Amino acid sequence: MIEAGRVLVIDDDPGTCHTISDVLELHGHAVESATDGYAGLERLTATPVDAAIVDIRLPDISGLDLLRAIRASSPDTEVIFITGHGSLATAVEAVNRAAFSYLTKPFEMAQLVAALEKALEKRRLGRALRDSEARYRALVEGSIQGLSIHRGFAIEFANASLAAMFGYAGPPELIGRDLRVLVAPHEIPRVEGYAAACQEGGPAPSRYEFQGVRRDGTLIWVEALMSITSWWDGPALLVTFVDVTERKRLEDHLRQSQKMEAIGRLAGGVAHDFNNLLTVISGRAQIERARPELSEPSRRNVDLIAEAASRASTLTKQLLAFSRKQVLQPRVLDVDIVVAGMEPLLRRLIGEDIDLVTATEPVLGRVRADPGQLEQIVLNLAVNARDAMPQGGRLTIETANVELDEAYARQQADVHSGPYVLLAVSDTGVGMDAETQAHLFEPFFTTKGVGEGTGLGLATVYGIVKQSGGHITAYSESGRGTTIKIYLPRVEAASELREAEPEPVVLRRGSETVLLVEDDEAVRELTREVLEMQGYTVLAVADAGEAPGVLERSSRPIHLLVTDVVMPRLSGRELTERLRSLRPGLRVLYISGYADTAVVHHGVLDPGTPFLQKPFTPDALLRSVRKVLDGGG
Structure with missing residues (x-):
């Protein structure tokens, strides 16, 4: 059954108005009436209706002119003309002006009711179609995915997301263009092959990645899905684009x-x-x-x-x-003070044809870092910058307090948000291309000639920064210089002064007993020989598992354990804990080619843990042993 509607009857004969109104109301419709055209138009403007039944001949306005006015004020209203003076020409003109139907008096009321119900059904279907189109358009235009429809490669439809993705003001700028303007030139053959396979029904991946090109020439990465769709008068290619550049x-x-x-x-x-x-x-x-x-x-x-x-x-x-396996001795530092102390050295290092400019934060936060390694960072970056400016230039060292937010941290692989101190070193040198930047921090990678560099300068900086909990980035363009930015976590603590190096003293001979645990035979024999030459008694073992037994069987007290850090069965830390359970207070000196995480946390030495880095000289070994035995370790 057709849903009831709101109907306006306009006829200059009051009897006809009443008769039609009564019949339509019996069929459930809500009916209003008017006996002249302008009165009807006024009611229509005040209260829109679904359909209007209009006498084509009215005393104040012709029905055709009234139809034009109704279309202007209420385009969705369906109009049915009735007349007692019809002609073929009038009927044709009424239909041409989009009247729904045309009835000639006298007519059966059943005819009028049937015509009205068809008009209301047409109006309902039209509204449903418009609503569906609106929902579809909202879905398409509101999609974060770019959508295009094209035949061959001519774009016949594009949504706003596609235009924004490729840097165009809106869809009209894309429609009519060749789809290949959105594809990087080197990718065009692949995209053409993919499109051909889709159109011919051949094998093609469900999703396809390629580099696109924005209107300004910027390259972006795009994931595309192509499929065949019906479009107006035939099949076309529907392409869904997703910007995967960030991914x-x-x-x-x-x-x-x-x-x-x-x-x-x-x-x-x-x-x-x-x-x-x-x-x-x-x-x-x-x-x-x-x-x-x-x-x-x-x-x-x-x-x-x-x-x-x-x-x-x-x-x-x-x-x-x-x-990141060296042993650091971190202190709370002011980076500005470290940089200021290095200025005389840096000026001599870079030469007179390079200007050194420092731009420091007035109240810079503190960082926790090894002062010697921080100096190494500045030195290596300065040398690298100097070598990039063979004709002279400007070297700028900047410091600042910065906050790295969650958005930035999410874009990086290993960065936490929070307060940092920025140390930036910039040069006006030759710069680097993208390929060079991709390998910048790799060990032994260098753009210098044979014999001019080891390729370890920036790799060293990278490792120190990472081991110190920091973050490092490089910004460079060929011919426009380079900036290396280092972010070190900011700490709330007062600066610690570096301890003065002790004056060399003549080492006294030893008389104590040392338990030496070292799995490398050559190092073990050298260490034993050096200690014995200085007067110490040495009990040397290669296997850490044997050390507890040696300790328990020893007829003399053992004053010091000298142990490697990384060994097959027990780490140096584990061995120390086991031996101290047998001899509480046993002193220990760790030696190793690098510090394992059992002794150092991410390579940072626990405060108060004596450690001797390999390779060491006999003199360094004897001084470290003496220092620990005398209570200085």
Whole structure:
């Protein structure tokens, strides 16, 4: 049954108005009437109706002119004309002007009721169609996904999201264009192949990633889904676009982080093994040099061996810095004071053709870092900047208090939001392209010539920053210079002064008993020999599991445990805990090529834990042992 409607009857014959009104009301319709055109139009304007039954001949206005007025004020109202003086020409004109129906008097009321119900049904269907189109348009236009419909590659439809995604003002700027203007030139052949496969029903991936190009030339990553759809008079290709640039960037960050972590593990392992070898080389060289009968030529050869070992030791320390496995001794520092103290050195280092500019925060927050390593960061960055400006330029060092918010932290692989101190080093040098920047912090990567650099400078900076809980980024363009930004967590504490280096003193000979646990035979034998030459009694074992038994069987008190950190069965920390359960208060000196997390937390030495970094010289070993035994460790 047709839903009842609101109906307006306009006829200059009051009897006809009443008759039609009574009949329609019997069928459930709400009816109003008027006996002239302007009165009817006034009622229609005040109260819109679903349908109007209009005599085509009225005393004040013609029915056709009234139809035009009704269409202007209420375009959804269906109009049925009735007349006693009809003609074919009038009927045709009425239909042309969008009247729904045309009845000639006299007519059966059933005819009028049927015509009205058809008019109301048409109006209902039209409204439903418009509502559906509005919902669909709202869905399409409001979608965060870009949508386009095209034949061949001509865009016939685009939504607002697609226009915004590619930097256009709105859909009209896209309609009529070739879809390939949205595709990066090097990707066009692949996209054409994908589109052809979709249109021909061939094999094609359900989703397809390619690089698109925005109106300003910026490249973005797009995920596209193509499918065949019906569009007006035939099939067309519907393409759904999703901007995945941010996702790709985060994936790249994660891959880079994982790659750097893997390289770091490799570098740390290599450095550890080399440190054992260098400990033996430098130690044996020092022992050999101390022999009084050594000839002068042999002494010079030994010195060359020691010098080479020292240079190699510097390289392994840089590898440890990159791998975040070096031992740090952090203090609360003011970065401004550190930078100011280095200015004379930096000016000599960069030369007269480079201007050094410092821009520091008036009240800079404090950071917790190893002062020597912080100086190493500034030094390495200054050297790198200097080498990027062979014709001279400007080196700028800036500091500032900054806040890294949650939005920034989410964009990075390993950054926490919060307060930081920014240390930025900028140059006006040659800059870097994207490929160079992708490898910037990798060890042994360098753009310098053979023999001009090790490729460890920025890798060292990267490792120190990460080990200190910080974050590092690089911004560069070819020909426009480079800025390295370092963010170190801000702490609420007063600065701690660096302890003055003690004056060298003549070491007294020892008489104590030392338990030495070292799994590397060459290092173990060297350490035992050096200690025994100084008067100590040494009980040396290779396996940490044997140490408790040696301690219990010893007929003399053991005054000091010297132990490696990383060993096959027990770590140095675990061994110390076990031995101290047998001999409370046992003093300990840790030695290692790098510090394991059992002794240091992320490479930061626990306060008060004596540690001797490999490679060490016999003199450094003896001083460390004496310091711990005398209560200074």
